Amino acid sequence: MDKRNQDRFAVETILAQAGNRNDGDSRESISTPIYLSSNYRHKDLDDIRNFDEHKQYSYSRLETPTRKVLSETLATLEHGTQAFALSSGMAAIQLAFSLFKTGDHIVTLDDLYGGTFRYFDQLDEQYGIRFSKWNGKKLDELHDLLRPETRAVWIETPSNPTMKEVDIAAVADMVHAVNPKILVMVDNTFYTPIYQLPLTQGADIVVHSATKYLSGHNDLLGGVVVVRGQGLSEKLSFNYKTTGATLASFDSWLLLRSLKTLPLRMREHTANAQKVVSYLKRETQVEKIMYPGKGGMVSFYVRDEDIIDKMFKRLRVVSFAESLGGVESLLTIPYIQTHRDMEEAERLRLGITPKLLRLSVGLENAVDLIADLKQALAQ
Ligand SMILES: *Cc1c(COP(=O)(O)O)cnc(C)c1O
Numbered sequence: 001m002d003k004r005n006q007d008r009f010a011v012e013t014i015l016a017q018a019g020n021r022n023d024g025d026s027r028e029s030i031s032t033p034i035y036l037s038s039n040y041r042h043k044d045l046d047d048i049r050n051f052d053e054h055k056q057y058s059y060s061r062l063e064t065p066t067r068k069v070l071s072e073t074l075a076t077l078e079h080g081t082q083a084f085a086l087s088s089g090m091a092a093i094q095l096a097f098s099l100f101k102t103g104d105h106i107v108t109l110d111d112l113y114g115g116t117f118r119y120f121d122q123l124d125e126q127y128g129i130r131f132s133k134w135n136g137k138k139l140d141e142l143h144d145l146l147r148p149e150t151r152a153v154w155i156e157t158p159s160n161p162t163m164k165e166v167d168i169a170a171v172a173d174m175v176h177a178v179n180p181k182i183l184v185m186v187d188n189t190f191y192t193p194i195y196q197l198p199l200t201q202g203a204d205i206v207v208h209s210a211t212k213y214l215s216g217h218n219d220l221l222g223g224v225v226v227v228r229g230q231g232l233s234e235k236l237s238f239n240y241k242t243t244g245a246t247l248a249s250f251d252s253w254l255l256l257r258s259l260k261t262l263p264l265r266m267r268e269h270t271a272n273a274q275k276v277v278s279y280l281k282r283e284t285q286v287e288k289i290m291y292p293g294k295g296g297m298v299s300f301y302v303r304d305e306d307i308i309d310k311m312f313k314r315l316r317v318v319s320f321a322e323s324l325g326g327v328e329s330l331l332t333i334p335y336i337q338t339h340r341d342m343e344e345a346e347r348l349r350l351g352i353t354p355k356l357l358r359l360s361v362g363l364e365n366a367v368d369l370i371a372d373l374k375q376a377l378a379q
Contacts, residue, residue, distance in 0.1 A: 020041075031257070032065075032066055032069045032253060032256060033065070033066065034066050034249050034250055034252075034253045035064050035065045035066045035249050036249055036250065037060070037064075038059070038060045039058065039059050039060065040057040040058050040059070042058070056068070060246075060248075060249070061241060061244045061246055062241050064248075064249045064252065065249075066249040066250075066252045066253050066256070067085055067246065067247055067248075067249060067252040069252075069256060070085050070247070070252040070253075070255055070256045070259075071083045071084065071085050073256060073259060074224055074226060074259075075226060077193045077259070078188075078193050078197065078198075078199055078206050078226040079193075079197055079199045079200050079228075080199050080206065080226035080227055080228055081227055081228055081229055081230060081232070081233045082226070082227055082233040082236075082237070083224060083225065083226040083227075084224065084225045084226075084236060084237075084240045084246075085210070085222065085223075085224055085246065085247035085252055085255070086222065086223040086224065086225065086240075086245045086246060086247055087221065087222065087223065087245045087246065087247055087248070087251075088209070088211065088221045088222065088223045088245070089113075089115075089189065089207070089208065089209025089210065089211055089212075089221075089222070089223040090115050090116075090119065090209075090223065091223050091245035092207050092208065092209070092210075092223030092224055092225045093116055093119060093187075093207055093223070094119070094243075094245070095223075095225050095236060095239060095240055095243070095245070096185060096205055096207055096225050096236075097119075097123065097129075098236070098239040098243065099151070099152075099183070099232075099235060099236070099239075100123075100129050100151055100152070101129070102127055102128040102129065103128060103129075103130075103149060104129050104130070104149060104150075104151040104152075105129075105130045105131075105132070105147050105149045105150045105151065106120075106129060106130070106131050106132075106150070106151060106152045106153070106154060107131070107132045107133070107134055107142065107145045107146065107150060107152075107153045107154070108120060108131055108132075108133055108134070108153075108154040108155075109133070109134060109135075109136050109154065109155050109156055109157075109159055109164070109166065110133040110134065110135050110136070110350060111136070111156070111159040111160070111161075111162050111164055111350050112154075112156050112159065112160065112187075113156060113160045113187065113189075113209075113338065114160075114334070114337075114338035114339040114340070114341060114342065115338075116156070116187070117339075117341075117342060118341050130149075132145045134153075136155075136157075136159065136164045136165075136166045139170060139171070139174050142171065142174065142175075143174060143178065146175070146178050146179070146182070150179070150182055151181075151182060151183060152182060152183040152184070152185055153171060153175050153182060153183070153184050153185065154185045154187070155168065155171060155184070155185070155186050155187070156186075156187040156189075156190070157186065157187075157190075157191070157196075158190050158191065158292045158295070158297070160189075160190065160297075160334075160338070160358075161299045161334040161338070161339070161352065161356065161358040162290055162299060162350060162351050162352070163290040163291065163292050163297065163299055165292055168184070168186055168196070168198050168201040168202065168203055169201040169202055171184060171202075172184045172201060172202025172203055173202060176202065183204040183205055183232075184198075184202060184203045184204050184205075185203065185204065185205040185206075185207065186198035186203045186205070186206050186207070187206075187207050187208070187209075188206050188207070188208055189207075189208050189209045189212050189213070189325070190212075190213075190295055190297055191294070191295055192208075192213045192214065192262065192266055192295075194262060194263050194266040194267075195266065195294055195295060199226065199228045203228070204227065204228055204229070204232065205225065205226070205227050205228070205232065206224075206225070206226045206227075207223070207224065207225050207226075208223060208224040209222075209223055210222035210223055210224050210255055211223075211323065211325070212323065212324050212325030212326075213262065213265070213266065213269075213296075213324075213325035214255060214258065214259060214262065214325075215254065215255050215258045215325075215326075216258050216261070216262065216265050216325055216326055216327060217258060217326055217327050218323060218326035218327070218328055218330075219254070220251050220254050220255060220258075221251075222247055222251055222255055223247075225240075265327075265363065266295070266296075268363050269295060269296030269361060269362075269363065270294050270295060270296065271366070272296065272361045272362070272363065272364075272366045272369065273291065273295065273296045273297070273298055273361040274293075275366035275369075275370065276298060276359070276361050276366060276369055276370060276373070277289055277291045277298055279370045279373070279374070280298070280300055280373075283373075283374070283377060284303075285302055285303055285304070285307060285377040285378075286300050286301070286302060286303070286377070287300070287301040287302065287303045287355070288300065288301045296324075296325065296360055296361040296362070297324060297358065297359070297360060297361075298358075298359045298361060299356060299357065299358045299359070300356075300357055300359070301353070301355045301356055301357075302355050302357060302377075303355075304355075305354045305355050307377065307379055308333065308354075308355075308357070310376075310379055311376045311377055311379075312331070312376075314375060314376040315331065315372060315373075315376045316372055316375075316376075317329065317364055317368055317369060317372040318330065318331050318359070318369065318372055318373065318376075319331070320332070322337055322338065323360070324358075324360035325360060326360070326362060327362050327363045328362045328364075329359065329360060329361055329362035329364060329369055330359070330360045330362070331357055331358070331359050331360075332357070332358045332360075333354070333356070333357055333358075334352050334356060334358055335347060335352050335353060335354045335356060336354070338358075339352050
């Protein structure tokens with residue numbers, strides 16, 4: 001509401017208009033304001049006619065001032081042309097896959113986040129997008145899987161939950177030599193841009209579940225897509241705004257605030273995980289450990305499946321809960337949680353057995369974490 005002669009309006013008008021046209025005063029705030037307005041006023045018809053040059057905001061699905069600051073930060077962080085913030089990691093993966101159509105062929109790593117693999121199965125069954133699986137080891141085996149209709153190679157590294165690492169640069173070089181149009185896509189959720197910058201290694205698209213390390217406090221669901229190049233940026237901008245799983249301003253602000261401490265948190269997750277791993281190596285109840293040397297994710301096999309339930313009940317610091325990447329340490333059993341929708345034979349082939357546990361090492365003191373795991377495993 002125009003501030004002049006405000007007192008001439010009725011209480012209904014004053015209240016209905018409260019806070020409107022007020023954002024001009026907040027430009028110097030240190031923390032980005034949270035813009036919860038779902039829409040923005042236009043001054044006149046010219047404002048609409050010249051929308052692309054003049055105006056940045058009209059309707060919040062398209063853009064909000066808070067989300068814009070977040071997206072620009074994410075694009076810089078991943079060295080990309082443009083970043084899109086979405087309402088979940090799966091929404092981010094769905095946006096990336098909005099580039100494909102029936103008949104297209106995609107090669108994926110065989111060990112993937114359970115939700116991703118479930119979505120790919122659905123794309124295959126319902127939409128006729130075809131998938132081949134690569135075990136992440138030999139490049140010539142990946143080469144043999146490429147077809148004329150191959151549109152993308154999808155990699156998660158390190159993979160979830162068996163921590164396989166893939167050389168992104170080697171994959172991108174080979175794939176682009178075969179066909180520069182094949183997109184190399186990387187789910188960078190586990191390492192984050194602090195440890196891995198796929199776009200600088202030749203990848204075309206990076207995806208995150210921002211629910212994990214990027215937000216890092218187990219208090220928000222979000223996803224991110226970052227692309228390299230104007231063409232991808234334009235195509236995905238259109239799909240993003242059209243389908244609309246965009247991140248709300250409040251969550252954008254929360255994610256932006258969390259990003260401020262990402263480098264610090266990642267360093268400490270690594271330091272803690274390394275300490276926990278050296279304890280697990282000495283623990284007689286533990287058979288085999290998979291830890292790539294950095295980051296906070298550790299998978300391990302216990303010797304005896306029967307101790308697991310008791311172990312979960314005894315934990316006092318670590319929580320038996322899904323998800324990962326937060327301040328609070330979490331332990332999961334992928335066989336019956338994240339990967340339960342995968343065929344049993346496939347799970348066992350990948351090493352996802354009833355004895356496999358996945359630990360997201362949080363930011364508690366490592367002494368307390370080790371003592372907790374030790375007392376839970378002592379039986
Ligand atoms: C959690 C996760 C996802 C899915 O993200 P949501 O935010 O749960 O939708 C995708 N990839 C990886 C590696 C994940 O850990």
